[in-house]
Amino acid sequence: MRAAAAAIETGASSGTGNFPADDGEIWAPVLSDPLDGGSTSPNQEEIEVYSAYVDYDAMDFQAVFEGPQDEHDLNKLFGCAMLNSCGARCPTYIKEANFTHEIECELYSPTSDHGMIQTLAPASPETKEMKGRRIPAPAMVLSEKEEAPATMALGGGGEEDKKRKQGGKGHPLPSHRRSMRLALTATRPEEGACANFIVDLLDYLPKSGWRHGSRMRSTRKRAIWSLNTEKTLLLPNHLGKYGHRKNNDHWTYEEMKKLVDVLYISGVGNWTKLKNENFSTSVRTAMHLKDKWRNLKKAYTGNAKKRILPALDKDSVKKIQKLASKMKPHL
DNA sequence: ATTAGGG
DNA sequence: CCCTAAT
Numbered sequence: 236m237r238a239a240a241a242a243i244e245t246g247a248s249s250g251t252g253n254f255p256a257d258d259g260e261i262w263a264p265v266l267s268d269p270l271d272g273g274s275t276s277p278n279q280e281e282i283e284v285y286s287a288y289v290d291y292d293a294m295d296f297q298a299v300f301e302g303p304q305d306e307h308d309l310n311k312l313f314g315c316a317m318l319n320s321c322g323a324r325c326p327t328y329i330k331e332a333n334f335t336h337e338i339e340c341e342l343y344s345p346t347s348d349h350g351m352i353q354t355l356a357p358a359s360p361e362t363k364e365m366k367g368r369r370i371p372a373p374a375m376v377l378s379e380k381e382e383a384p385a386t387m388a389l390g391g392g393g394e395e396d397k398k399r400k401q402g403g404k405g406h407p408l409p410s411h412r413r414s415m416r417l418a419l420t421a422t423r424p425e426e427g428a429c430a431n432f433i434v435d436l437l438d439y440l441p442k443s444g445w446r447h448g449s450r451m452r453s454t455r456k457r458a459i460w461s462l463n464t465e466k467t468l469l470l471p472n473h474l475g476k477y478g479h480r481k482n483n484d485h486w487t488y489e490e491m492k493k494l495v496d497v498l499y500i501s502g503v504g505n506w507t508k509l510k511n512e513n514f515s516t517s518v519r520t521a522m523h524l525k526d527k528w529r530n531l532k533k534a535y536t537g538n539a540k541k542r543i544l545p546a547l548d549k550d551s552v553k554k555i556q557k558l559a560s561k562m563k564p565h566l
Numbered sequence: 567a568t569t570a571g572g573g
Numbered sequence: 574c575c576c577t578a579a580t
Contacts, residue, residue: 507568525569526574 486527488546490519494527495551495558503528503558532559 497513506521514524535552536559547555 504569520574521568523574529571 488548490517491527491531491547492551494524495531495547495554498528498558499554531555535559 493513497509501509501513506525509524510517510519510521519527531547532555535547535555
């Protein structure tokens with residue numbers, strides 16, 4: 236079982252870029268005050284996020300630690316939260332205007348397509364105490380057939396996926412390369428922490444724009460989640476801010492590491508050649524490679540303050556910094 | 567056709 | 574990730 240992977244602070248900021256022990260593990264930096272943008276918050280609690288799954292891949296962390304790029308990232312955040320601290324059966328709250336639904340979700344991790352969270356099974360009718368408020372849960376019955384499997388299936392094209400795609404029961408799968416089916420977890424997580432975490436994540440999208448550290452990054456209208464008749468959790472706007480992008484996929488850990496490794500050997504530049512020789516099958520264009528390098532460099536160079544860093548292994552970080560400072564690959 | 571840099 | 578001026 237994988238140990239603690241990261242901590243999320245909901246309180247005031249502390250240092251950024253905390254480097255854990257160099258144990259070769261994929262790590263992610265502490266995300267500073269993502270929820271209140273640095274304003275003084277009475278809520279100083281620290282929530283430990285951990286994975287209950289053995290083969291937890293870095294991809295899953297990206298969404299959380301890169302911060303929302305658009306509304307769709309909430310799906311990832313959601314999934315991350317659930318995967319990490321909750322599990323499929325953990326009560327999850329969806330705030331809809333003034334009403335709060337308690338649901339259980341199935342996550343479809345978006346890649347080139349836009350993903351969505353679909354309710355897998357309605358939660359048992361009960362009332363939860365949350366943040367001092369009484370949250371009414373809708374009365375629904377959990378059906379056996381709709382229950383999540385006891386194992387998690389990673390990677391699109393699995394048997395479950397195919398079955399569902401061919402118009403079976405269940406919910407229609409969006410076409411995507413990867414999908415995650417949340418597993419039932421043996422142990423129910425601490426309710427308070429999870430619920431608060433989820434709700435706070437939803438609050439991550441403020442009324443007008445979202446914050447990155449203490450500064451406002453965009454003026455985006457608040458996304459209101461809603462459940463349609465299919466019990467599908469949807470956003471009102473399917474395209475979002477970056478919906479026009481041809482490739483709206485986020486870089487994976489493997490991609491970033493490969494890019495760094497290649498640059499470390501071949502040097503920075505000659506992006507077209509780099510693309511043809513090392514990323515010929517990748518969706519990334521030469522310009523994408525160039526852009527990513529620029530962003531990585533910026534992220535790990537200088538006094539990057541309050542910046543949400545992409546999860547990378549320490550070795551890659553060193554290479555980035557060495558390349559950035561034009562140091563030779565000696566040592 | 568590519569790249570650098572701003573958006 | 575896109576756009577575009579500059580090369």
